[in-house]
Amino acid sequence: MAINANVYKADAVHVVRAFLLARVRADLEMLRNNEGYPYDPFVPSQQQRELIELAKGLPFITYTYTTANEFPDTWMKYDTMIIRIYGDDETKIRMLKSYISDVLSSEFTSDDITEFAANNAMSIMRTFTFHNSYVQTSIGPEPYEQEGGRQLAVVTARYSYTENNNQKLYRSL
Numbered sequence: 402m403a404i405n406a407n408v409y410k411a412d413a414v415h416v417v418r419a420f421l422l423a424r425v426r427a428d429l430e431m432l433r434n435n436e437g438y439p440y441d442p443f444v445p446s447q448q449q450r451e452l453i454e455l456a457k458g459l460p461f462i463t464y465t466y467t468t469a470n471e472f473p474d475t476w477m478k479y480d481t482m483i484i485r486i487y488g489d490d491e492t493k494i495r496m497l498k499s500y501i502s503d504v505l506s507s508e509f510t511s512d513d514i515t516e517f518a519a520n521n522a523m524s525i526m527r528t529f530t531f532h533n534s535y536v537q538t539s540i541g542p543e544p545y546e547q548e549g550g551r552q553l554a555v556v557t558a559r560y561s562y563t564e565n566n567n568q569k570l571y572r573s574l
Contacts (some may be wrong), residue, residue, distance in 0.1 A: 413529045413562045414480055418443060420486075420517045424504055429496060446485070446532065460488030460497060477532065477561050484556040486541075491496045491552060498554040502536045505558045510534045514560075534560035542563040 422443045425432050432442045442463040466482045484501060488494045504510060512532035518529060541554030 412466070412468065412480075413478065413531070413560075413564075414464065414482055415467075416518045416529055416531075417480075417482060417514060417534075417558075417560065418464060420514045420522075421501060421504065423517065423521070425497065425500065429500055431493065431497065432462070442557050459545050460486060460490065462497070477563055479559060482558045482560070483535070484558065486554040486556070487551040489551050491542050494552055494554045498539055498541065498556055501556050501558075502539050505534050505556070505560070506536050511560065511562075529562050530565050532561045532563065532566075534558060550560050 411416075422432065422441075425443075437493045443460070443464070446463045446465045447455050463485045466480050469481075470477070470480050471479055482525070486494050486497045486501075488497075511533050517530070535558065537557045537559055539554075542552040543554070544552065556568055
Protein backbone atom coordinates (compact mmCIF):
# COMPACT_ATOMS: atom_id res chain seq x y z
CA MET A 402 0.00 0.00 0.00
CA ALA A 403 1.32 3.46 -0.88
CA ILE A 404 2.03 6.14 1.68
CA ASN A 405 -0.44 8.99 1.60
CA ALA A 406 1.88 12.01 1.47
CA ASN A 407 -1.00 14.42 2.21
CA VAL A 408 -0.96 13.30 5.83
CA TYR A 409 2.49 14.83 6.27
CA LYS A 410 1.32 18.33 5.32
CA ALA A 411 0.36 19.22 8.91
CA ASP A 412 2.18 18.88 12.21
CA ALA A 413 0.64 18.88 15.69
CA VAL A 414 1.38 22.60 15.99
CA HIS A 415 -1.20 23.28 13.28
CA VAL A 416 -3.84 21.62 15.43
CA VAL A 417 -2.84 23.74 18.44
CA ARG A 418 -2.90 26.92 16.33
CA ALA A 419 -6.37 26.16 14.95
CA PHE A 420 -7.61 25.37 18.47
CA LEU A 421 -6.20 28.61 19.93
CA LEU A 422 -7.55 30.75 17.10
CA ALA A 423 -11.02 29.25 17.49
CA ARG A 424 -10.94 29.87 21.27
CA VAL A 425 -9.71 33.47 20.93
CA ARG A 426 -12.36 34.26 18.32
CA ALA A 427 -15.11 32.70 20.44
CA ASP A 428 -14.12 33.92 23.90
CA LEU A 429 -12.44 37.30 23.33
CA GLU A 430 -14.17 38.35 20.11
CA MET A 431 -10.73 39.37 18.82
CA LEU A 432 -9.02 38.36 15.61
CA ARG A 433 -12.27 37.84 13.74
CA ASN A 434 -12.05 37.69 9.96
CA ASN A 435 -14.72 40.37 9.55
CA GLU A 436 -12.87 43.00 11.58
CA GLY A 437 -10.50 44.29 8.92
CA TYR A 438 -8.14 41.35 8.57
CA PRO A 439 -7.26 40.64 4.93
CA TYR A 440 -5.44 37.46 6.02
CA ASP A 441 -5.61 34.93 8.82
CA PRO A 442 -4.29 36.87 11.88
CA PHE A 443 -2.45 33.85 13.38
CA VAL A 444 0.23 32.72 10.94
CA PRO A 445 3.60 30.95 10.82
CA SER A 446 6.54 33.31 11.32
CA GLN A 447 7.45 33.03 7.63
CA GLN A 448 4.19 34.83 6.71
CA GLN A 449 4.68 37.71 9.15
CA ARG A 450 5.65 40.15 6.39
CA GLU A 451 2.09 40.02 5.00
CA LEU A 452 0.64 41.28 8.29
CA ILE A 453 3.02 44.16 9.00
CA GLU A 454 0.95 46.44 6.76
CA LEU A 455 -2.23 45.87 8.80
CA ALA A 456 -4.08 48.95 9.98
CA LYS A 457 -3.15 50.23 13.42
CA GLY A 458 -5.17 48.67 16.22
CA LEU A 459 -5.29 45.19 14.68
CA PRO A 460 -3.15 42.73 16.65
CA PHE A 461 -1.74 39.67 14.96
CA ILE A 462 0.03 36.51 16.10
CA THR A 463 2.90 34.53 14.61
CA TYR A 464 4.29 31.19 15.73
CA THR A 465 7.19 28.86 15.23
CA TYR A 466 8.00 25.53 16.87
CA THR A 467 10.46 22.75 17.52
CA THR A 468 9.67 19.05 17.84
CA ALA A 469 11.66 16.54 19.90
CA ASN A 470 11.50 13.03 21.26
CA GLU A 471 12.85 12.44 24.74
CA PHE A 472 14.29 9.26 26.16
CA PRO A 473 12.83 6.98 27.50
CA ASP A 474 9.44 7.97 26.00
CA THR A 475 10.56 7.85 22.39
CA TRP A 476 7.01 7.09 21.26
CA MET A 477 5.89 10.51 22.58
CA LYS A 478 6.68 13.79 20.83
CA TYR A 479 7.20 17.12 22.52
CA ASP A 480 6.71 20.46 20.78
CA THR A 481 7.82 23.83 22.02
CA MET A 482 5.66 26.51 20.41
CA ILE A 483 6.78 30.14 20.44
CA ILE A 484 3.81 32.47 20.03
CA ARG A 485 4.52 36.16 19.27
CA ILE A 486 1.70 38.67 19.67
CA TYR A 487 2.15 42.01 17.88
CA GLY A 488 -0.01 45.12 18.19
CA ASP A 489 -0.16 48.76 19.13
CA ASP A 490 -2.77 48.45 21.88
CA GLU A 491 -1.09 47.26 25.06
CA THR A 492 -4.38 46.16 26.62
CA LYS A 493 -5.22 43.88 23.67
CA ILE A 494 -1.71 42.42 23.66
CA ARG A 495 -1.86 41.75 27.40
CA MET A 496 -5.33 40.18 27.08
CA LEU A 497 -4.20 37.86 24.26
CA LYS A 498 -1.01 36.89 26.10
CA SER A 499 -2.83 36.16 29.37
CA TYR A 500 -5.70 34.34 27.67
CA ILE A 501 -3.44 32.10 25.57
CA SER A 502 -1.32 31.38 28.65
CA ASP A 503 -4.39 30.39 30.66
CA VAL A 504 -5.79 28.18 27.89
CA LEU A 505 -2.51 26.33 27.38
CA SER A 506 -1.97 25.89 31.13
CA SER A 507 -5.35 24.33 31.91
CA GLU A 508 -5.27 20.73 33.07
CA PHE A 509 -7.99 19.95 30.50
CA THR A 510 -6.34 21.59 27.48
CA SER A 511 -4.84 18.42 26.02
CA ASP A 512 -8.24 16.72 26.04
CA ASP A 513 -9.86 19.84 24.57
CA ILE A 514 -7.33 20.02 21.72
CA THR A 515 -7.74 16.32 20.93
CA GLU A 516 -11.52 16.70 20.90
CA PHE A 517 -11.31 19.86 18.77
CA ALA A 518 -9.18 18.05 16.21
CA ALA A 519 -11.53 15.08 16.09
CA ASN A 520 -14.70 17.18 15.75
CA ASN A 521 -13.84 20.40 13.96
CA ALA A 522 -10.61 20.19 12.08
CA MET A 523 -9.18 18.63 8.96
CA SER A 524 -9.13 14.85 8.89
CA ILE A 525 -5.32 14.76 9.14
CA MET A 526 -5.58 16.36 12.57
CA ARG A 527 -7.36 13.30 13.92
CA THR A 528 -4.09 11.37 13.95
CA PHE A 529 -2.84 13.31 17.00
CA THR A 530 -3.66 12.62 20.63
CA PHE A 531 -2.48 15.32 23.03
CA HIS A 532 -1.34 14.37 26.53
CA ASN A 533 -0.37 17.58 28.35
CA SER A 534 0.43 21.23 27.81
CA TYR A 535 1.87 24.06 29.86
CA VAL A 536 3.36 27.51 29.45
CA GLN A 537 7.10 27.71 30.02
CA THR A 538 7.42 31.50 29.84
CA SER A 539 5.37 34.58 29.10
CA ILE A 540 7.04 37.91 28.26
CA GLY A 541 5.82 41.41 27.57
CA PRO A 542 4.40 43.53 26.24
CA GLU A 543 7.73 44.95 25.15
CA PRO A 544 8.27 48.53 23.91
CA TYR A 545 7.21 49.83 20.49
CA GLU A 546 10.26 48.59 18.63
CA GLN A 547 8.97 45.55 16.79
CA GLU A 548 7.59 45.12 13.26
CA GLY A 549 6.39 48.51 12.10
CA GLY A 550 6.42 50.17 15.51
CA ARG A 551 4.27 47.59 17.29
CA GLN A 552 4.63 46.17 20.76
CA LEU A 553 5.42 42.51 21.28
CA ALA A 554 4.45 39.85 23.81
CA VAL A 555 5.69 36.25 23.70
CA VAL A 556 4.26 33.01 25.07
CA THR A 557 6.41 29.88 24.99
CA ALA A 558 4.36 26.74 25.46
CA ARG A 559 5.20 23.05 25.53
CA TYR A 560 2.90 20.13 24.88
CA SER A 561 3.20 16.40 24.27
CA TYR A 562 1.35 14.17 21.87
CA THR A 563 1.33 10.85 20.10
CA GLU A 564 0.28 9.99 16.59
CA ASN A 565 -1.35 6.97 15.08
CA ASN A 566 1.31 5.93 12.57
CA ASN A 567 -0.81 3.25 10.95
CA GLN A 568 -3.45 5.85 10.09
CA LYS A 569 -0.76 8.23 9.00
CA LEU A 570 0.78 5.79 6.55
CA TYR A 571 -2.31 4.22 5.05
CA ARG A 572 -5.34 6.47 5.44
CA SER A 573 -6.55 8.24 2.33
CA LEU A 574 -7.87 11.77 2.72
